[in-house]
Amino acid sequence: MLLYALRRLLYLVPVAFGVSLLVFALVHLAPGDPISAIVPPDAPKEVVDKLKEYYGFDKPLPVQYFRWLAVTLTGDLGTSIGTGRPVAAEVASAFGNTIILAIAATLFAFSLAVFLGTSAAYAKSRIVDRLVTMISLMGVSVPHFWLAIVLVIVFSVEMGVLPPMGLGPENSTGWRLDWPHLKHMILPTIALSVIPLGVVTRTVRSTVKETLSMEFVTALQAKGMRDDQILRHVLKNAAPTCLAVMGLQAGNLIGGSILIETVFAWPGTGFLLNSAIFRRDLPILQGTTLVLAGFFMLLNLTVDVIQTMVDPRIKRG
Amino acid sequence: MAIQSPTVDIAAPLVRPTVASASRGYWPSVGRRLRRDPVTLVCAGVLLLIVLSSIAAPLLGLADPYKTSMIRRLYPLGSPNHLLGTDELGRDMFARLIYGGRLSLFMGVTPVVCALLIGGILGITAGFVGGKINMAIMRVMDVFYAFPSVLLAISLSGALGAGTENTLLSLTLVFIPPICRVSESVTTQVRGFDFVDAARASGASALTIVRVHVLGNVLGPILVYATSLISVAIILAAGLSFLGLGVKPPEPEWGLMLNTLRQAIYVNPVLAALPGVMIFITSICFNLMSDGLRAAMDVKA
Numbered sequence: 001m002l003l004y005a006l007r008r009l010l011y012l013v014p015v016a017f018g019v020s021l022l023v024f025a026l027v028h029l030a031p032g033d034p035i036s037a038i039v040p041p042d043a044p045k046e047v048v049d050k051l052k053e054y055y056g057f058d059k060p061l062p063v064q065y066f067r068w069l070a071v072t073l074t075g076d077l078g079t080s081i082g083t084g085r086p087v088a089a090e091v092a093s094a095f096g097n098t099i100i101l102a103i104a105a106t107l108f109a110f111s112l113a114v115f116l117g118t119s120a121a122y123a124k125s126r127i128v129d130r131l132v133t134m135i136s137l138m139g140v141s142v143p144h145f146w147l148a149i150v151l152v153i154v155f156s157v158e159m160g161v162l163p164p165m166g167l168g169p170e171n172s173t174g175w176r177l178d179w180p181h182l183k184h185m186i187l188p189t190i191a192l193s194v195i196p197l198g199v200v201t202r203t204v205r206s207t208v209k210e211t212l213s214m215e216f217v218t219a220l221q222a223k224g225m226r227d228d229q230i231l232r233h234v235l236k237n238a239a240p241t242c243l244a245v246m247g248l249q250a251g252n253l254i255g256g257s258i259l260i261e262t263v264f265a266w267p268g269t270g271f272l273l274n275s276a277i278f279r280r281d282l283p284i285l286q287g288t289t290l291v292l293a294g295f296f297m298l299l300n301l302t303v304d305v306i307q308t309m310v311d312p313r314i315k316r317g
Numbered sequence: 318m319a320i321q322s323p324t325v326d327i328a329a330p331l332v333r334p335t336v337a338s339a340s341r342g343y344w345p346s347v348g349r350r351l352r353r354d355p356v357t358l359v360c361a362g363v364l365l366l367i368v369l370s371s372i373a374a375p376l377l378g379l380a381d382p383y384k385t386s387m388i389r390r391l392y393p394l395g396s397p398n399h400l401l402g403t404d405e406l407g408r409d410m411f412a413r414l415i416y417g418g419r420l421s422l423f424m425g426v427t428p429v430v431c432a433l434l435i436g437g438i439l440g441i442t443a444g445f446v447g448g449k450i451n452m453a454i455m456r457v458m459d460v461f462y463a464f465p466s467v468l469l470a471i472s473l474s475g476a477l478g479a480g481t482e483n484t485l486l487s488l489t490l491v492f493i494p495p496i497c498r499v500s501e502s503v504t505t506q507v508r509g510f511d512f513v514d515a516a517r518a519s520g521a522s523a524l525t526i527v528r529v530h531v532l533g534n535v536l537g538p539i540l541v542y543a544t545s546l547i548s549v550a551i552i553l554a555a556g557l558s559f560l561g562l563g564v565k566p567p568e569p570e571w572g573l574m575l576n577t578l579r580q581a582i583y584v585n586p587v588l589a590a591l592p593g594v595m596i597f598i599t600s601i602c603f604n605l606m607s608d609g610l611r612a613a614m615d616v617k618a
Contacts, residue, residue, distance in 0.1 A: 018460030026476040141601040143552045145559055146575060146593025153586040255465025259556050274560060277475035289472040293464045300463075 005305045012297060019297070020072070023290045024065050027282045077287035082279045087287035090272060095291060097167060098257055098268030100175055101188055105257075106250050109193035110200060114242075117204025118235070121212060132205060139198020145259040148191035152263070155187060162187055165265040188264045192257055196249040203245040207238040240311040247303030251296040350613040357609025360602040367599060371418030380409035382416040382569050391585045402588050404574070405581050406567075410588065414595055417569040420481070421596070424563065424570075425551030427485055432492035433543045439493070440500025441535060445508055445527055455501060461494040470553055474562040484563040488554060492546055499542045500535065507534045541611045548603040555596050571596050 052058045059067070071078075077087035120132035156164035167174075168181040175181055211217070211234045220230050258270030265271065269288050276284035351357055370377065380399070386407030394402045401410040443454040461469065473487035507513065508531070516526045555572030557563040564570040566577065574592040582589045 014456065015459050015463055018457070019463045022460060022464075026472060029473070029476045030478070137601065137604060141548060141597060141604050143555055143572075143593055143596045143600065145556055146590070146596060149575065149579065149582065149593065150590050153582050153590060157582055157586055252465045252467065255468035255471075258467060258471055259559065262560060273471065273475070277471075277560075277562065282476070285472065285475055289464075289468065292468050296465050296468075297463045 004308055005301075008301055008304055012301060016294075016297065019293050020069055020290070021065070023286055023293065024068055026286055026289060028061070030280075030282060072290070077290070078283040080276075080281055080284050082276070082281040082284070087283050090284060091269065091287050091291050094267060094269045094272040094288070095295075097175060097266065098254060098261070098270065101185065101192060101257060101261075101266060101268060102250070102254050104185055104189045105192035105253055106196065106246075108189055109196040109249075109253075110246055112193075113197050113200035114204055114235075117201045118208050118231075120201075120205045121208035129205075132201060136198045136201040136205070139194045139196075139201065141198075142194055144191055144194055144256065145263055147194060148187070148260050148263040151187045151191055165263075167267055188260055188266055191263070192253060192260045195256060196246075196253055199249055200242065200246055204238070204242050207241045208234060211238045236310075240307050243303060243307055243310060247300060247306075251299045254292060254295065347613045351609065354609050354613065357606055357613070360605045360609070363598065364602045364606065367418050367595075367602075368422060370415050371422060374412075374416050374419065377415065379412035379415060382408060382412040383567055384408060391581055391588065393585055394587060401591060402585065404588070405577060410591060413569040413574060414571075414591065417571045417574060417592065417595065418599075420564050420568060420570040421551060421555060421572065422599070424481065424484060424488070424554035424558075425547055425599075428488035428492055428554070429543055429546050429550050431485075431489040432496050432546075433539070435489070436493040436496030437500050437539055440497040440539075441504045441527065441531065443497070444501040444504025445523070445531060447505070447508070451501070454497070458494040458497050461490070462498075466491050466549075467553065467556070470557060471560065471562065474557055479562050479565060481564055484554060484557050488550060488557075491553070492550065495546070496539065496543060500539050503535045503538050504531060507531050537614050541607065541614055544603065544610055545607040548600040548607070551600055551603070552596060 049058070057064070075088060077091065079085070080087055080090055083090065116132045116135060120129045123129045123132075152164045155162040163184050164187075166184055168176070168184050214237070216237075217230060217234065220233060254269075257266075257268060258273055260266070261268045261270035262274050269292060272284060273288045275281075276288065386403070389399070389403050389407040391405060391407075392399050392403040394400075396402055399409050399411070401414065404410055404413060439454050439458075443451040464472075470487050470491045473490060474484055477483035477487060513526060513530055516530055521529070554563060555570070555575070558570050558572030559576045561573075561576065564573050566573060571592040575589075575596075578589040578592065
């Protein structure tokens with residue numbers, strides 16, 4: 001178990017190296033010089049050269065990469081061009097807000113998906129099954145940023161019961177666990193959870209259905225086991241597949257929250273990334289992408305390890 | 318909008334009808350099954366309508382989708398001369414929704430087609446050649462897999478800057494890895510079958526084996542998977558335009574229209590939601606069609 005986790009961690013090293021290369025390349029993909037984002041176009045050449053030297057842009061690319069990597073590994077992600085504050089601090093505070101929203105959305109989506117998927121698989125009537133299949137189809141097909149706008153129109157503009165944007169009431173500087181803050185979370189959480197809800201419902205339904213048709217279920221029934229006890233066995237067997245999909249969805253949800261955070265002006269990483277793009281604040285763009293990708297990798301690793309814990313049949317290695 | 322994990326079992330399509338009397342072959346029987354599937358037919362019809370109307374938009378006698386009018390801003394639905402009202406600059410919404418299909422569909426389908434070509438070739442090569450080349454190609458793909466797909470698309474577009482070409486480029490890059498993975502796993506399975514060994518033993522060159530024996534068995538699952546990506550691509554492309562990273566104004570495009578109409582949600586909320594309805598309908602139809610295709614081609618994915 002532990003050995004497997006360690007081996008996976010080791011395997012992550014080359015991937016992480018590739019990720020760092022890609023993130024580094026982001027800045028150099030940008031049209032023109034990275035420097036041109038900072039200085040006005042009519043700046044004298046000496047100033048530009050000075051700045052290039054200061055940021056190390058006059059060195060060859062491989063040298064620049066390894067210098068950047070060395071600095072980044074110490075936790076220093078550079079300085080924001082827009083605000084002048086360290087990127088690490090900006091990303092850290094935004095990341096917290098994103099995680100809060102992500103946890104709420106995954107909890108909501110996954111619990112509802114397990115319930116819906118299981119009831120569809122168990123359903124005797126076709127109506128329930130059809131209904132659940134339709135819900136999951138809607139979930140994977142709906143443009144979630146549009147759904148966010150529709151939610152705002154219905155609940156904020158027309159009914160006026162929920163706030164349309166922001167982290168909390170006016171002057172709120174940070175998230176707290178109280179009703180006004182929770183009220184601000186309801187709409188973004190729903191909008192963010194539709195995609196994972198659709199995908200996971202679909203997976204749970206098909207996996208549970210497949211498990212139900214296995215022989216061991218018939219054996220348990222013949223043995224006279226109660227239905228709710230059988231359900232536990234079925235869910236346990238369906239868990240590994242569902243967990244794998246859930247892990248992927250949880251990570252994608254964090255990436256997908258960019259659009260939702262923009263609609264609701266939720267001060268998370270997505271909102272930060274979006275405003276960085278428009279201010280051409282490349283260090284923030286780079287830092288946010290790196291942190292999110294790193295988190296995604298660790299999440300996938302964790303899911304893999306959990307999977308081997310849940311399912312002793314998976315012998316990795 | 319998430320790309321689902323590509324696990325494909327291709328054992329099914331290989332089992333072709335072996336009835337001696339009425340052997341129809343694989344593709345004709347797929348077509349027959351599709352013709353008997355009402356849901357898929359309806360979706361195909363709706364999609365055909367959307368595609369044809371957006372292609373033929375200039376011939377339909379619609380209002381000029383670019384003509385602004387300061388007096389006629391945000392007319393409600395059902396106004397005379399403006400069936401679906403007018404947008405925040407007084408442009409006819411119906412015309413813009415029809416014209417919008419051109420860019421929205423183009424930007425959803427093109428990246429998947431490009432990724433299908435590039436990812437398919439890479440995946441089939443990796444799967445067929447195996448060994449070190451497989452390692453090299455698939456490890457590079459792993460790097461792209463370390464990013465959530467939406468994040469990768471937005472970061473790339475953000476760095477490259479707004480514009481249609483850049484959006485197409487970044488979306489193509491996002492879709493290459495999943496298609497490559499599916500192609501690789503399917504090809505690896507096919508490579509293990511006896512008929513490939515037989516072909517090799519009879520002296521067929523690698524290229525011939527791929528062309529004659531591998532492609533026919535691999536193309537089905539890859540195509541089915543690619544069609545399921547189109548709805549993701551359309552939503553993602555619209556999302557990028559919604560963020561201001563894709564199509565630039567004043568071009569009509571559904572995602573961009575959603576963005577610019579956001580200021581109107583207090584004045585005319587139904588109007589502001591209309592472009593999203595178009596995206597929703599298109600994406601549902603593509604998803605249902607992909608499901609129908611999967612059932613008809615008997616691919617388990």
